[in-house]
Amino acid sequence: MSDDARSAEVDAPTNDGQQFDRLPATPADREVEGRASREEVLDWWEERFEIGREVFAEYSFWEKGAGKVWIFNGEATDPSEVEAVGMTFLRTRQEHWKPTGRAVSRFGARATKNVIELDPEQAATFAAGDDQDIPEWDGDWGYLIATHEVAGESVPIGVGLYLYDELRSVVPKGSRADLPVVE
Amino acid sequence: MNPLDRYESLVDDVDAFRAACDRPLPSVVRTNRIAATPARVREAFDEAGVAYEPVDWHDGLFRLPDGNPGGNWPYVHGWTHGQEEVSVLPALALDPQPGERVWDACAAPGSKTTQIADAMDDEGTVVANDNNLGRLSALRHNAERLGITNSIVTNQDARNFSTKPLAFDEFDRALVDAPCSCEGTCRKNPDVLDQWTLDHVHAVAGIQKGVLARAVQATRPGGVVVYSTCTFAPEENEAVLDHVLASEDCELVEFDLPLETDPGVTEWDGETYDESVTRTKRVYPHRNDTGGFFCAKLRVGGESDESGDAVDREVAA
């Protein structure tokens, strides 16, 4: 047996952290251990935030790095050796999947579940990256979409982690802002 | 020597030119229509008490007289992007359409890439390339902040850009927003005048010619290439176009910009350029109280293939 044939037999495809690979359509199409499928990603957004599958119908999903899923709306080859395709969207390969703040900012206005509306002071605290007690929340624990009102409409700010009466801001360092409270 | 001296022979009103170059520029933001309308941005500014002034030739631009373009909610939500007024011109000239394939050859930190994606309604593909990895990380940050999903980021020398990592080998449009001597940004960053050297002008002109030639080659017949700089130096503007007109299959076309411009020059420092460089546009600071800029629009030669229309093209989802 040639070396090539042997390695093809022994090595199942693995996740190469350096390149973008398209997510398989369904769990049955999965070749790379642990990789989320498109179906599971769509299910997750629907289940967690009630953002319908049709919202993402035109987009493709890609994994680069362990569990980092990107959303892309252009034409791409497979696999694609580039620096980035589209934007980071979701962190998988962990018990609780976590949406990125950017994904929530881009698509979160459509959510009708696990959305926590913050008052002006809470919103400024959240954007600064600070944790705060919000015992009155009686919804799910875990990752929530934090919103606030801007000129009469609710706007997503980012992702919060709600545990034990506390909303933790998971706004990444580079995106934290020191904002005046707008009443 | 102050490099602005050498351009006095090109402008009609030297005093007004020099006076404008000495005045600082206000902070300006561009509305990211992927996320919000200009009306929404105005409402949010009003609610928060952020002072702003409209820009009469572009409804998506706002001057912020108090500065601090990042210190307000519209910015945090990705509704606005800090960008100098003249810097929106090349993407207007490029006029990219939803569904097209567009190359931004020198893209970092992504002001124009994100404006292009916005003009495309975030549909189609914009390939944002730069040879500087550090600057590309700023581009990626900006693109994510503005919620852009139709970009591919590549890190290549644009002079020998390879389309191999892409799903296609020709673009509908390309923008070359070239590295340059940057005197046009002196109202923001006066240091550029101290750092200016003629050697740099000649060195960077070589890079500009290489990148523009590659952009013409990588664009389909009938496609559009826009070349822009923020320098007044004819060596980096008209001379670059003159060179590429001679070496590649393309022509300069007339186009409109929404502010007052001067035509490109056909003579400089003992050299003469192709007559058609008068179709390029110079933006002098005193004309519209902006930074300085240069912009040219090329049509790539050959039969355009109408069946390749981006609108009909099926995007591989």
Ligand SMILES: C[S@@+](CC[C@H](N)C(=O)[O-])C[C@H]1O[C@@H](n2cnc3c(N)ncnc32)[C@H](O)[C@@H]1O
């Ligand atoms: C004027 S700046 C681009 C500004 C950008 N278009 C924007 O709007 O944010 C010029 C860029 O060209 C890049 N550059 C210089 N030489 C290059 C080359 N040979 N290939 C690709 N990019 C190059 C520089 O790193 C720099 O980021």
